Amino acid sequence: MIQKHCFECGTALIEKELEEEGIVPYCPKCQQYRFPMYNVAVSMIVVDEETRKILLIQQYGKPSYILVAGYVNRGEAEEHAVVREVREETGLEVEHLRFNRTKFFEPSNTLMQPFGRL
Numbered sequence: 001m002i003q004k005h006c007f008e009c010g011t012a013l014i015e016k017e018l019e020e021e022g023i024v025p026y027c028p029k030c031q032q033y034r035f036p037m038y039n040v041a042v043s044m045i046v047v048d049e050e051t052r053k054i055l056l057i058q059q060y061g062k063p064s065y066i067l068v069a070g071y072v073n074r075g076e077a078e079e080h081a082v083v084r085e086v087r088e089e090t091g092l093e094v095e096h097l098r099f100n101r102t103k104f105f106e107p108s109n110t111l112m113q114p115f116g117r118l
């Protein structure tokens with residue numbers, strides 16, 4: 001079980017059978033199933049189509065160079081998050097995007113959706 005306590009009241013969750021879902025964390029105080037919460041993030045392989053070079057950035061004053069990445073806002077399409085994050089981080093406009101692959105990171109509960117054009 002990923003979450004151990006209810007996000008509403010803090011009560012320790014128990015495991016309870018839910019029809020068609022299997023075992024789901026359940027708060028006995030709220031009498032509610034508490035489905036696991038995930039963060040969704042995107043990382044982007046930003047490629048200059050003319051030079052075929054990949055853009056790396058430095059973030060938060062750190063010395064390392066990384067791919068452009070960011071969290072998907074609640075209710076936001078991943079494709080929109082890609083365009084928004086690239087614009088916010090670099091000032092560049094995305095012309096074409098293509099989904100690459102999905103990766104789940106524990107223990108941060110982040111589903112990473114890398115986009116890239118190779």
Ligand SMILES: [Zn+2]
Nearest residue numbers: 006009027030
């Ligand atoms: Zn609760």
